[in-house]
Amino acid sequence: xxxxxxxxxxxGGGMAANLAARGFDVAAxxxxxxxxxxxxxxxxxxxASAADAARGADAVITMLPAASHVAGVWREALFPxxxxxxxxxxxxxxxxxxxxxxxxxxxxxxxxAVDAPVSGGIAAAAAGTLTFMVGGPDEAFARARPILEAMGxxxxxxxxxxxxxxxxxxxxxxxxxxxxxxxxxxxLAQKLGLDPQRFYDIxxxxxxxxxxxxxxxxxxxxxxxxxxxxxxTGGFATALMLKDxxxxxxxxxxxxxxxxxGARAAELYAAFAEAxxxxxxxxxxxxxxx
Ligand code: NAD
Numbered sequence: 251x252x253x254x255x256x257x258x259x260x261x262g263g264g265m266a267a268n269l270a271a272r273g274f275d276v277a278a279x280x281x282x283x284x285x286x287x288x289x290x291x292x293x294x295x296x297x298a299s300a301a302d303a304a305r306g307a308d309a310v311i312t313m314l315p316a317a318s319h320v321a322g323v324w325r326e327a328l329f330p331x332x333x334x335x336x337x338x339x340x341x342x343x344x345x346x347x348x349x350x351x352x353x354x355x356x357x358x359x360x361x362x363a364v365d366a367p368v369s370g371g372i373a374a375a376a377a378g379t380l381t382f383m384v385g386g387p388d389e390a391f392a393r394a395r396p397i398l399e400a401m402g403x404x405x406x407x408x409x410x411x412x413x414x415x416x417x418x419x420x421x422x423x424x425x426x427x428x429x430x431x432x433x434x435x436x437x438l439a440q441k442l443g444l445d446p447q448r449f450y451d452i453x454x455x456x457x458x459x460x461x462x463x464x465x466x467x468x469x470x471x472x473x474x475x476x477x478x479x480x481x482x483t484g485g486f487a488t489a490l491m492l493k494d495x496x497x498x499x500x501x502x503x504x505x506x507x508x509x510x511x512g513a514r515a516a517e518l519y520a521a522f523a524e525a526x527x528x529x530x531x532x533x534x535x536x537x538x539x540x
Pocket of ligand 1: 316322372
């Protein structure tokens with residue numbers, strides 16, 4: 251099966267390499283010559299443009315920074331160049347409204363399309379252990395599933411067009427708020443004279459337990475290995491968490507949803523990023539609370 255792959259950055263590079271390693275014929279394109287060379291070394295065939303990658307492909311995947319890039323590539327390159335029976339898959343994290351609009355425009359041209367954002371970072375993209383949350387019609391989901399399974403450990407149909415993006419931003423809003431709550435609980439426990447490891451031993455088997463604590467503890471040396479143990483590097487950058495929280499706030503405004511905890515988390519991450527910490531892992535927010 252031939253796959254066009256557009257966007258070979260931190261995430262897309264590993265994903266395209268996994269498709270090639272599993273026997274897909276991958277025509278890859280990125281604006282960056284270095285990213286393209288890495289994909290070629292990983293077994294992909296370099297394409298001269300996004301349209302070139304899409305031409306003749308059974309499915310085309312985009313993994314781009316933001317909605318403007320995805321909309322530009324879909325409208326200017328994929329819609330004109332993709333084969334009439336092609337399936338379009340966007341794995342980038344973008345706003346729900348744009349995902350729905352692109353799904354509708356693709357359907358209007360007779361193309362199948364899904365939004366399929368991912369959970370899991372650069373390491374999961376390289377290891378092929380991403381989780382895909384997929385929005386789109388049943389038939390498009392059924393076609394996308396075996397392709398996504400070659401890059402991930404879980405592929406879940408969230409609902410119709412845009413539902414994958416909706417699941418992604420709600421999940422990450424919960425994560426952003428729960429990381430701050432976890433960090434402030436550790437900070438208060440310490441001010442009250444509790445040893446962080448002792449507090450972890452108790453809270454991790456009590457009702458305060460959550461993923462931010464037991465899989466990604468923001469306190470160095472406590473819990474399983476996490477970015478905190480590596481100076482808050484090599485995880486999910488604060489800038490990316492802020493991007494997702496902004497998408498969640500945009501969606502909340504559009505739907506009239508009340509999200510006071512998500513809104514506060516967005517403010518705190520914005521201030522943390524503005525202070526020069528955008529590249530640090532998002533769990534480093536604990537530094538502002540201790
Ligand atoms: P990145 O910046 O490393 O990669 C994006 C790539 O797209 C770059 O190589 C860039 O050159 C290329 N690009 C931009 N415009 C292009 C165009 N018009 N045509 C072709 N190539 C173009 O970003 P990333 O970290 O790989 O993230 C990609 C997406 O995945 C984002 O939407 C991000 O929010 C999402 N995401 C990232 C992570 C993470 O941990 N990095 C985790 C989950 C989701």
